[in-house]
Amino acid sequence: MYRMIAYKSLKNSVDLDSTIEVVKLLDLVEIDMKDEKFYVDGVDVSLSIRTPEVTAIVSKVAAIREVRVKLVELQRSISKGKDVILDGRDIGTVVFTDADLKIFLVASPEERAKRRVLDFKSKGIDESFKDVLSEIVRRDEFDSNRKESPLKKAQDAVEIDTSFMDIDQVVGVISELVRERR
Missing domain, CATH: 3.40.50.300 (P-loop containing nucleotide triphosphate hydrolases)
Structure with missing residues (x-):
């Protein structure tokens, strides 16, 4: 949005x-x-x-x-x-503080930049890894320190580091967490 x-x-x-x-x-x-x-x-x-x-x-x-x-x-x-699945930088800390399950996905900036460059390429957009990495680091810093709804992990969120996972592995871990909560 x-x-x-x-x-x-x-x-x-x-x-x-x-x-x-x-x-x-x-x-x-x-x-x-x-x-x-x-x-x-x-x-x-x-x-x-x-x-x-x-x-x-x-x-x-x-x-x-x-x-x-x-x-x-x-x-x-x-x-x-x-029943919805939403992602965003303040979904668990501001928007839905009483959500049944909160997941805080993380990955190294380098891995996120690699993924974003591949995503851009699939859409016909040519961006350098260096520029994308710089933008990710800048945005994380800005969002983590902003006054309104800063990027932070909710106390009751499950953190998943996806740096060394592919999308199917991430979906598998999240699906298991959802099954456990139901």
């Missing part, structure tokens, strides 16, 4: 240093999710929100209190009465 707002901000040339401009944008944007796709104003932006340009500004957008308040409200509303 934060990526969707960041995307809309880019498209509308919104000054991210102007909270007033960003708040105005919040009142104008329509975001939706259907069938694992993401829509901004009725347009599928599933690939567009994963570009380096959006990634570069998403932390700045997410640090704006008014954006966080609105999107947390929306996340809770969309999820009400449903």
Whole structure:
């Protein structure tokens, strides 16, 4: 959701240093999710929100209190009465503090950069490992130290280091945790 707002901000040339401009944008944007796709104003932006340009500004957008308040409200509303799996940097510490299961996935910045470069390549985006790694380290530092909903592990979260795991192994570990909790 934060990526969707960041995307809309880019498209509308919104000054991210102007909270007033960003708040105005919040009142104008329509975001939706259907069938694992993401829509901004009725347009599928599933690939567009994963570009380096959006990634570069998403932390700045997410640090704006008014954006966080609105999107947390929306996340809770969309999820009400449903079994959902959500990911985000404050899902377990702010959005759903009473979730049945909280998982804090970690991996080394180098492994995350390697994965992101491969993901970009699969989408036809050419980014260097060095640039992606630098952006990951910068974003982690910014998000961990922001005033509003900083990136941190919930006290009752299960931490899983995925640095040396493939996606099937990660899914297996998480599926087992879900089975144990039910």
